Amino acid sequence: MRKLGIAAQIAMTARFAWERGPGRLTAERDRFSDVRRVLFRAYGGTEFYRAKFDAAGVHPRDVRTWQDFQNVPVTTKDELVAAGEAAIVRAETGKAHVSRSSGSSGQVLDVHGSDTNWIKDSLIGVEAYRRHLGLRIGDRQLYANTSEYPYRSIGGLGYRVAYFENLRPVGELADRLLRDRPQVLLVYPSIAAELRETLRALNPLPALGLRAVITHSEQSSQAFRDELAAFFDCPVQDEYATEELGRLALQCRHGTYHLVEAQSHCEILDQDTGAPAAPGEPGEIVGTNLVNTTMPMIRYRQNDIGAIGSTTCPCGAPRGRTLDQLLGRRNSFFTLPGGTRIASGRLLDWTYHLILSERLDIAQFQLVQTALDRVVLLVVAGPGYRPERDADVVRASFRHLLSDRVTVDVENVPHIRRTAAGKHLPIRSELPMSSAQPA
Numbered sequence: 001m002r003k004l005g006i007a008a009q010i011a012m013t014a015r016f017a018w019e020r021g022p023g024r025l026t027a028e029r030d031r032f033s034d035v036r037r038v039l040f041r042a043y044g045g046t047e048f049y050r051a052k053f054d055a056a057g058v059h060p061r062d063v064r065t066w067q068d069f070q071n072v073p074v075t076t077k078d079e080l081v082a083a084g085e086a087a088i089v090r091a092e093t094g095k096a097h098v099s100r101s102s103g104s105s106g107q108v109l110d111v112h113g114s115d116t117n118w119i120k121d122s123l124i125g126v127e128a129y130r131r132h133l134g135l136r137i138g139d140r141q142l143y144a145n146t147s148e149y150p151y152r153s154i155g156g157l158g159y160r161v162a163y164f165e166n167l168r169p170v171g172e173l174a175d176r177l178l179r180d181r182p183q184v185l186l187v188y189p190s191i192a193a194e195l196r197e198t199l200r201a202l203n204p205l206p207a208l209g210l211r212a213v214i215t216h217s218e219q220s221s222q223a224f225r226d227e228l229a230a231f232f233d234c235p236v237q238d239e240y241a242t243e244e245l246g247r248l249a250l251q252c253r254h255g256t257y258h259l260v261e262a263q264s265h266c267e268i269l270d271q272d273t274g275a276p277a278a279p280g281e282p283g284e285i286v287g288t289n290l291v292n293t294t295m296p297m298i299r300y301r302q303n304d305i306g307a308i309g310s311t312t313c314p315c316g317a318p319r320g321r322t323l324d325q326l327l328g329r330r331n332s333f334f335t336l337p338g339g340t341r342i343a344s345g346r347l348l349d350w351t352y353h354l355i356l357s358e359r360l361d362i363a364q365f366q367l368v369q370t371a372l373d374r375v376v377l378l379v380v381a382g383p384g385y386r387p388e389r390d391a392d393v394v395r396a397s398f399r400h401l402l403s404d405r406v407t408v409d410v411e412n413v414p415h416i417r418r419t420a421a422g423k424h425l426p427i428r429s430e431l432p433m434s435s436a437q438p439a
């Protein structure tokens with residue numbers, strides 16, 4: 001993803017100085033007016049939402065209460081993939097940053113966002129980390145991810161973020177940690193597990209001086225994060241964020257997931273009826289992005305399960321909504337014939353990177369380990385997919401990752417089977433024991 005330009009950086013710095021006025025970003029915002037603003041923009045600016053709202057008999061001006069908002073139809077990833085540019089606000093096509101939803105659903109969606117969207121996203125992130133991690137202006141963050149975040153700092157010096165590309169070997173991540181000495185590390189839980197093994201091999205184990213680790217992009221258990229916290233000697237807090245909706249919730253030091261209300265309006269819907277779930281009852285997470293006004297996400301079905309609660313947390317955050325019983329997708333690791341494990345995050349990144357760099361027209365995939373020496377990539381092909389040539393490309397690429405002791409087959413299928421909970425699972429292992437993944 002390209003970085004924010006100089007003008008955008010200056011705008012962000014100015015805005016940050018202004019927003020830091022007493023509690024502007026932290027104050028309970030009027031989410032409802034933000035939601036309405038997004039509704040009007042989507043209806044006026046995109047063919048997709050106009051047609052969708054018209055078909056449902058809903059006009060943004062009729063949405064005056066949260067009750068009215070329930071009449072706005074939900075949006076699915078399939079619909080957005082099918083809509084393409086029709087779901088992007090007309091005036092902004094072509095000048096947006098494009099990121100890809102690699103939210104582990106195994107289905108590829110380009111998400112478009114403008115400089116303004118990313119500036120807001122960055123400021124909300126800084127504010128959330130200040131509150132829940134105790135982030136300070138001079139701290140440096142090391143962000144290990146598949147794609148670079150466009151934000152690097154505020155004003156060149158404050159809240160700096162350096163990027164580490166997840167596809168690099170984990171040994172390089174260890175080197176970066178030891179060389180750059182960031183205060184905060186943002187990392188996939190599965191990669192944090194690999195990192196821990198790499199660091200353990202060093203003798204003596206160096207002091208890292210981390211103040212916090214944020215896990216992101218994959219589900220991990222609290223028990224596993226507690227283990228990581230003991231190893232890294234700092235709190236390990238989970239961020240629940242998606243490409244489509246941004247940061248939905250961030251764990252504080254007491255383990256509570258506080259909703260990041262400035263970024264998205266979160267709802268929980270009953271999985272069977274689509275009606276709002278009762279408070280505290282688990283259901284499907286549906287979100288409306290209040291920041292991305294380039295490619296609006298309105299009542300977007302995130303395909304994860306959670307419940308919304310409300311609590312006064314010992315961390316001292318103002319009483320507000322929390323996300324409980326978060327149950328996302330659970331991916332597996334693969335085991336190579338020599339016993340080496342490959343983390344689900346690495347497998348997922350590898351596959352996405354391959355699809356993007358080789359421009360493979362793959363609408364959906366699932367990578368399945370069927371035996372110790374056999375892996376199958378199930379592919380739902382788009383019109384531009386060339387089965388023989390592209391399967392060769394896939395096999396050649398995975399040989400690098402999995403070694404030539406593993407046979408990789410590519411199979412075209414009409415659709416990918418979902419789990420009982422209706423989820424896409426992009427990385428799956430049929431080997432026994434593989435459900436006991438460390439994350």
Ligand SMILES: [Zn+2]
Pocket residue numbers: 252253254255256258313314315316317
């Ligand atoms: Zn808290």
